Amino acid sequence: MKSLVIIFVICLSCCAYGEDNKPAKAIAVLGFSDKVFGNVTFSQPSCHEAVFIQIAIVGLTPGKHGFHVHEKGDLSGGCVSTGGHYNPDKLKHGAREDSDRHVGDLGNVVADQTGTVSTSYSDNVITLFGSRSIIGRAIVVHAAEDDLGRTDHPDSHKTGNAGGRLACGIIGILEPSDVDWPCTSGSSHLGLASVLLLVIAVISFRF
Amino acid sequence: MPSDIPTKVEIAMKIDGSQQLEAIKSRLNEIGIKNEKIQIVTEKNNKECRVVVETNSKPWIEIQETLQTFGEKRVALVGFSDQSAVAILDKGDDLNIKGVIRFCSISANKPGIVIDGVVDGIESPDDHFLSIYEYGDFSDGCHGLGNIYKDANYKLTSNDSGSSTIRSVDHNLNIHELIGRSVAISKANENIKFKGGIISRAAGIFQNWKKFCACDGTTLWDERDRQTAISGRNA
Numbered sequence: 010m011k012s013l014v015i016i017f018v019i020c021l022s023c024c025a026y027g028e029d030n031k032p033a034k035a036i037a038v039l040g041f042s043d044k045v046f047g048n049v050t051f052s053q054p055s056c057h058e059a060v061f062i063q064i065a066i067v068g069l070t071p072g073k074h075g076f077h078v079h080e081k082g083d084l085s086g087g088c089v090s091t092g093g094h095y096n097p098d099k100l101k102h103g104a105r106e107d108s109d110r111h112v113g114d115l116g117n118v119v120a121d122q123t124g125t126v127s128t129s130y131s132d133n134v135i136t137l138f139g140s141r142s143i144i145g146r147a148i149v150v151h152a153a154e155d156d157l158g159r160t161d162h163p164d165s166h167k168t169g170n171a172g173g174r175l176a177c178g179i180i181g182i183l184e185p186s187d188v189d190w191p192c193t194s195g196s197s198h199l200g201l202a203s204v205l206l207l208v209i210a211v212i213s214f215r216f
Numbered sequence: 217m218p219s220d221i222p223t224k225v226e227i228a229m230k231i232d233g234s235q236q237l238e239a240i241k242s243r244l245n246e247i248g249i250k251n252e253k254i255q256i257v258t259e260k261n262n263k264e265c266r267v268v269v270e271t272n273s274k275p276w277i278e279i280q281e282t283l284q285t286f287g288e289k290r291v292a293l294v295g296f297s298d299q300s301a302v303a304i305l306d307k308g309d310d311l312n313i314k315g316v317i318r319f320c321s322i323s324a325n326k327p328g329i330v331i332d333g334v335v336d337g338i339e340s341p342d343d344h345f346l347s348i349y350e351y352g353d354f355s356d357g358c359h360g361l362g363n364i365y366k367d368a369n370y371k372l373t374s375n376d377s378g379s380s381t382i383r384s385v386d387h388n389l390n391i392h393e394l395i396g397r398s399v400a401i402s403k404a405n406e407n408i409k410f411k412g413g414i415i416s417r418a419a420g421i422f423q424n425w426k427k428f429c430a431c432d433g434t435t436l437w438d439e440r441d442r443q444t445a446i447s448g449r450n451a
Contacts, residue, residue: 036352036353038307038354038355082395085316142395145396145414145416146416180396181351184360
């Protein structure tokens with residue numbers, strides 16, 4: 010029962026802002042660097058599911074590099090004008106697995122001996138839907154390792170002390186490859202689903 | 217969205233000293249904006265200031281036009297609560313073309329945006345267009361942008377200094393639906409996109425103290441600064 014209510018609330022909160030045909034795929038092409046290039050793609054089948062992230066980067070120094078979603082996609086001053094980590098809830102900086110983390114905290118990417126990153130994973134916190142969507146914001150790759158908020162460094166709980174911004178890219182809408190995502194087929198559909206869930210929730214409460 | 221949510225607009229101005237601040241306030245008073253809704257911060261030894269006005273209903277363009285009575289080239293809109301977007305034209309094959317386009321809501325409560333920008337490097341601006349495209353995918357040059365979004369085409373015009381400018385009002389669009397899509401420059405009757413960029417979330421009030429291009433179609437504050445803004449990001 011509780012889970013139903015939770016699902017209802019989540020669906021309502023993330024879909025309420027949804028628009029017709031809003032796609033659930035996005036891409037950031039990393040640039041603004043002489044050496045570091047890459048693509049980061051995001052896909053989310055529906056608004057209450059995790060975002061699948063695929064990362065391909067070349068030109069890094071071997072080892073860990075901080076990897077974050079920053080608040081703005083404003084590159085008019087280079088990677089610097091993208092603001093801080095996207096953190097709408099004003100939480101502490103943390104690891105991707107932490108409950109206390111910025112929405113934009115995606116931890117580190119690990120470059121191999123050739124400076125290449127090729128990895129993929131799912132994240133439950135970022136979203137491509139609604140007012141908290143990461144679309145239009147920026148992905149930034151840092152020069153140093155993100156300490157994930159685990160050290161005594163004064164910046165640890167703010168930025169993970171990950172150093173300068175090596176490369177960045179704006180997260181743009183990617184042409185959707187599948188046609189019929191849930192939660193994207195229009196507000197009437199959505200309204201119906203929400204009402205149905207609400208009715209179920211109310212009925213369950215009464216009994 | 218309730219209609220009484222106040223909106224803030226931030227306008228940067230060149231001034232002749234702090235004695236001008238009272239004149240700015242009284243000019244704003246004349247169009248019905250009370251002093252408690254006006255915040256002015258000076259910088260650069262009182263040679264520049266940021267005017268932030270809180271308003272429920274007045275279009276920012278009216279505020280900007282009022283301040284432009286102090287000199288058109290001295291005024292630039294730099295922030296609009298959370299309702300402004302920016303696209304830097306830096307993706308594509310044509311190395312000569314570059315530019316910055318800003319998008320600002322006309323008011324917080326109604327659809328309608330102003331598209332405003334400067335583009336360099338186009339020899340015959342009058343037969344070129346800026347268009348909004350469905351997608352913001354530049355992983356393959358300008359080929360992944362999809363179709364033109366809601367017939368959003370805007371004509372370029374040439375200005376005195378050899379650049380092209382765009383200034384257009386579109387009453388059918390709002391900022392929020394454009395985020396993550398793209399703009400690109402193309403020539404009339406030719407389906408080639410010379411240069412484009414993703415429409416992204418721009419800095420809000422008092423977040424943009426750095427170099428930038430202005431929403432009034434000119435630059436902040438002159439040609440040299442704009443060049444720095446466009447080329448300086450690689451520094």
